[in-house]
Amino acid sequence: MSETRIREEICRLGRSLFERGLTPGSSGNISVKLDDGGWLVTPTNASLGFLDPARMSRLGPDGRLVSGDAPTKEVPLHTALYQTRSAARAVVHLHSTHSVALSMLPEINPRTALPPMTAYYVMKCGHTALVPYYRPGDPAVADAIKGLAGKYSSVLLANHGPVVSGDTLEAAVFAMEELEETAKLYLLLRGLNPRYLSPAQVEDLTKVFGLELPEHHHD
Structure with a gap:
């Protein structure tokens, strides 16, 4: 995909996320890695609903701004994911309501923030980690x-x-989107003793769809 098309895709999908209320105001940011090792990232204080493809922040492989507006302050967050997940070509960070609410609950296991509630959660997200609070x-x-x-x-x-x-x-x-919907399900069912996928069902998904899941234990 050309860089021009990637810029357009960031704007299109960003607007979709914004219009459905998945990240309010100027919150949230998106980045995409480019073939030359650099990447495109949404600018600081930019609403995902009103992005301009020509003003996207273009960073070089060293993370320095090459062109466009000043990048989001969350560049270190995106960089860390690209450095530790070699297959990653895009990173999305939102302030979606149900996921934020989930991150504030005292019972959440840092190694598996959500239980295996649905097949698509396991297939799309695997398991979700929780890291402590740091200022943006x-x-x-x-x-x-x-x-x-x-x-x-x-x-x-x-x-x-x-x-x-x-x-x-x-x-x-x-x-x-799957993570946000699963967080919503968790909050809706909290305290109702819902039935989650069994270890055997998760193992079946892992084998059939070639998933690589970290070892986990949900308490």
Whole structure:
């Protein structure tokens, strides 16, 4: 896909996420890795609903701004995911309501923030890690992400929001949507003793769809 098309896709999918209320105001950011090792990322203080393809921040392989507006303050977060997940070609970070709410609950297991509630959650997101709170843009969040050793494609930032990587931008967006819907399901069913997928059912999904899931134990 050409760089021009990638810029257009970031704007199209960003607007879709914004219009469906998945990230309010000027929150959230999107990046896509380019063939030359650099990447495109949404600018700082930009609403995902009103992006301009010509003003996208173009970073070089060293992470420095090459052209466009100043990039999001969350560049360290995106960089950490690209450095630890070699297959990642896109990263999406939102402030979606249900995922943020989930990240604030005291019972959440940092190694598996959500139980295996649906087949599509397991297929799209695998398992989701929870990392402690850091202020937005804090470079220390990169160390927290690196501490996951690339095992997770979906991560919750406590009291902040979800971040998901994918092998394409569309895959990252779809996984993000699945994470948000599963967080919503969890909140709806919290305290009702719902039936989750069994270990055997998760193992079947893993084998059939070639999933690579980190070892986990849901308490």
